[in-house]
Amino acid sequence: xxxxxxxxxDDLISRxxxxxxxxxxxxxxxxQNAEARQLLAEAGSQVDEExxxxxxxxxxxxxxxxxxxxxxxxxxxxxxxxxxYGGNAVQFDPGSSGISIxxxxxxxxxxxxxxxxxxxxxxxxxxxxYDAQSTAIVCHDVPKDIHDLYRLYLVMLxxxxxxxxxxxxxxxxHQMIEMLAIxxxxxxxxxxxxxxxxxxxxxxxLIWSNFGAGNLITLARAGVPAExxxxxxxxxxxxxxxxxxxxxHAAECLSGITIHQLAHAGSPIVWGGAPSTFDMRKGGTxxxxxxxxxxxxxxxQVGKSLGLPTHAYLGSTESKVLxxxxxxxSGMGAMIGALSGINxxxxxxxxxxxxxxxxxxxxxxxxxxxxAQRMLQGMKIHTETLATGYYEGVNFKGGDFLKQRxxxxxxxxxxxxxxxxxxxxxxxxxxxxxxxxxxERAKIRVKEILASYRRPELDPAKEAALHAYVLDLxxxxxxxxxxxxxxxxxx
Amino acid sequence: MSExxxxxxxxxxxxxxSDIAIELAKKSIELKMHPxxxxxxxxxxxxxxxxxxxxxxxxxxxxxxxxxxxxxxxxAVLEPELLKLGEAREMxxxxxxxxxxxxxxxxGKTLVGTMLSASGFEVVDLGVDQPADKIIGKALExxxxxIGMSALLTTTMVRQREVIEELDKExxxxxxxxxxxxAPITRDWVTKIKADGYSEDAIGAVKVAKDLVGKxxx
Numbered sequence: 001x002x003x004x005x006x007x008x009x010d011d012l013i014s015r016x017x018x019x020x021x022x023x024x025x026x027x028x029x030x031x032q033n034a035e036a037r038q039l040l041a042e043a044g045s046q047v048d049e050e051x052x053x054x055x056x057x058x059x060x061x062x063x064x065x066x067x068x069x070x071x072x073x074x075x076x077x078x079x080x081x082x083x084x085y086g087g088n089a090v091q092f093d094p095g096s097s098g099i100s101i102x103x104x105x106x107x108x109x110x111x112x113x114x115x116x117x118x119x120x121x122x123x124x125x126x127x128x129x130y131d132a133q134s135t136a137i138v139c140h141d142v143p144k145d146i147h148d149l150y151r152l153y154l155v156m157l158x159x160x161x162x163x164x165x166x167x168x169x170x171x172x173x174h175q176m177i178e179m180l181a182i183x184x185x186x187x188x189x190x191x192x193x194x195x196x197x198x199x200x201x202x203x204x205x206l207i208w209s210n211f212g213a214g215n216l217i218t219l220a221r222a223g224v225p226a227e228x229x230x231x232x233x234x235x236x237x238x239x240x241x242x243x244x245x246x247x248x249h250a251a252e253c254l255s256g257i258t259i260h261q262l263a264h265a266g267s268p269i270v271w272g273g274a275p276s277t278f279d280m281r282k283g284g285t286x287x288x289x290x291x292x293x294x295x296x297x298x299x300x301q302v303g304k305s306l307g308l309p310t311h312a313y314l315g316s317t318e319s320k321v322l323x324x325x326x327x328x329x330s331g332m333g334a335m336i337g338a339l340s341g342i343n344x345x346x347x348x349x350x351x352x353x354x355x356x357x358x359x360x361x362x363x364x365x366x367x368x369x370x371x372a373q374r375m376l377q378g379m380k381i382h383t384e385t386l387a388t389g390y391y392e393g394v395n396f397k398g399g400d401f402l403k404q405r406x407x408x409x410x411x412x413x414x415x416x417x418x419x420x421x422x423x424x425x426x427x428x429x430x431x432x433x434x435x436x437x438x439x440e441r442a443k444i445r446v447k448e449i450l451a452s453y454r455r456p457e458l459d460p461a462k463e464a465a466l467h468a469y470v471l472d473l474x475x476x477x478x479x480x481x482x483x484x485x486x487x488x489x490x491x
Numbered sequence: 492m493s494e495x496x497x498x499x500x501x502x503x504x505x506x507x508x509s510d511i512a513i514e515l516a517k518k519s520i521e522l523k524m525h526p527x528x529x530x531x532x533x534x535x536x537x538x539x540x541x542x543x544x545x546x547x548x549x550x551x552x553x554x555x556x557x558x559x560x561x562x563x564x565x566x567a568v569l570e571p572e573l574l575k576l577g578e579a580r581e582m583x584x585x586x587x588x589x590x591x592x593x594x595x596x597x598x599g600k601t602l603v604g605t606m607l608s609a610s611g612f613e614v615v616d617l618g619v620d621q622p623a624d625k626i627i628g629k630a631l632e633x634x635x636x637x638i639g640m641s642a643l644l645t646t647t648m649v650r651q652r653e654v655i656e657e658l659d660k661e662x663x664x665x666x667x668x669x670x671x672x673x674a675p676i677t678r679d680w681v682t683k684i685k686a687d688g689y690s691e692d693a694i695g696a697v698k699v700a701k702d703l704v705g706k707x708x709x
Contacts, residue, residue: 099645099675138645138646144646144649147646168646203595207595209595233598235553236598237598278552278598280551280552280553281548281551281552282691282692283552283598283599283602283692283693284674353674355674355675
């Protein structure tokens with residue numbers, strides 16, 4: 001019995017969806033992509049070309065909801081379906097969109113480069129808590145024109161896991177799909193066994209930009225999964241109420257799904273987002289606030305009521321270092337996301353409101369994820385009687401249950417065994433181990449992981465083809481060579 | 492009499508009540524109070540108070556924005572009167588604001604605009620996704636002494652540098668000073684692109700702008 005958090009009742013869900021439909025008529029959705037407007041117009045929407053405002057009637061959306069898949073899988077390099085979008089599967093990947101990396105020795109948020117992303121990929125690859133990789137940080141040692149696809153290139157070389165990614169332009173989304181097709185063997189294989197899902201973002205309030213809508217159309221036609229990342233900013237770019245933000249999220253997602261399904265009915269798409277409350281003191285976006293998690297949990301419930309796969313941004317923090325604030329915000333976010341049955345929860349590893357990634361935090365967050373996953377397993381009934389069968393031979397002594405075979409058989413099923421990052425030592429033992437705090441223990445763990453990591457063996461021909469493809473784009477972007485990668489000498 | 496009015500004016504700004512601000516501004520005209528004094532002794536006191544409270548963490552962004560809106564409403568009533576008197580409110584400076592090309596984030600920039608204009612700057616807000624030539628063209632057109640640029644994306648913050656390089660190429664600095672802002676902007680970045688000023692928030696931006704136009708004491 002998977003425990004479940006429900007912040008909305010059925011009546012409230014119906015009201016949210018009903019008002020979302022109203023928003024799509026008034027004020028309507030601003031669609032800044034001509035092709036998307038045309039698709040919507042042909043389907044029967046009222047389009048004002050000058051203002052780009054489209055009024056999308058309910059019946060068009062309902063039709064899109066009929067064709068959208070309720071479940072799909074992402075496949076690892078070897079072709080195994082290891083990530084399930086749909087149902088109540090709960091999976092995690094590192095947060096992406098970072099621009100810097102936390103240097104553990106100096107606490108500096110250093111502008112990220114190739115070697116930093118590789119470190120993050122290696123750590124995420126080695127931790128089973130991360131079901132997928134993300135293209136976690138932008139590498140500033142390559143030209144801007146290839147920033148997005150270069151991240152994917154590195155993940156493809158250093159990981160076998162499925163990938164949550166995204167393009168920065170309408171041009172590069174095509175190129176990134178081609179990169180994935182090289183590894184898949186063909187565009188047709190990529191469609192059948194997608195390795196990656198691509199984020200596509202509406203702009204709050206109620207705008208599908210040329211870029212966002214363009215990405216949706218391209219992904220739909222390629223049959224590569226899209227993930228809508230709607231970002232209502234409650235109190236600034238969305239109504240101040242949490243329910244208002246959830247309703248705007250629904251309107252942005254429903255309009256996006258409509259554009260997507262009109263471009264190619266049946267292509268997979270995810271009801272996702274990165275909403276946030278708006279901090280009225282600093283003007284920031286507190287992704288670690290409990291209200292942010294409440295918006296996420298609620299919109300996921302709305303998406304699930306429509307039978308859609310879900311995603312959210314949770315498990316990150318506003319803190320700039322790996323301190324208690326980072327721990328409590330990240331842990332609570334992961335737990336709320338898990339209890340909401342969200343299929344893919346992105347955000348681990350990130351500090352400073354999704355701006356900075358940290359391999360050490362990935363290691364610590366993995367412990368929080370493991371706790372959340374244990375919670376999801378719920379209370380289990382292992383034996384015929386709950387307790388009475390355990391007392392034979394028990395003589396009112398404390399250690400008696402340790403001697404029972406059933407204890408040995410079941411303890412690992414009942415208790416999650418945390419990694420060494422979690423301290424449960426005695427005071428003396430802790431002192432003898434160096435009196436280290438969580439951050440210090442995580443630093444050691446990261447070093448261990450990096451030392452034992454081996455790059456996966458990939459098909460050399462595919463690797464060479466991928467390298468040649470990316471090198472060609474790099475040359476067009478103005479550099480003659482790609483940064484030199486350790487354990488990788490391309491042909 | 493006017494002392495009491497000034498108090499009410501300051502209070503309506505603090506309350507963020509545009510309707511009362513307009514009403515009081517109109518009443519001050521009927522009473523033949525001097526419009527400039529009405530602004531500086533009445534309404535501006537409210538703006539300064541809210542700004543200070545915000546700085547202390549006692550007031551929040553919605554209060555700041557509503558105060559700015561109320562200030563704008565009052566000034567809009569009083570400005571024609573000033574013109575009639577052949578006077579103009581002495582502006583602290585002329586600012587062109589924009590979010591750089593490729594970036595459509597505007598919350599922070601709009602806040603800065605509201606606070607700058609409430610504090611006595613003449614502000615032209617070009618909006619979002621503005622290329623360098625448009626920003627510079629507008630600055631020249633209105634003879635601005637300050638350009639403020641916002642970028643929220645790491646992919647677009649490089650555009651701030653392009654504008655500064657273009658200004659330098661045209662020899663327009665230091666005549667036009669440049670201030671930048673946005674979530675990914677750091678002091679290192681500001682130094683790297685040789686911007687003149689930078690602030691973490693809208694209240695800080697007012698101080699930076701005043702310093703840059705040599706009116707730091709006001």
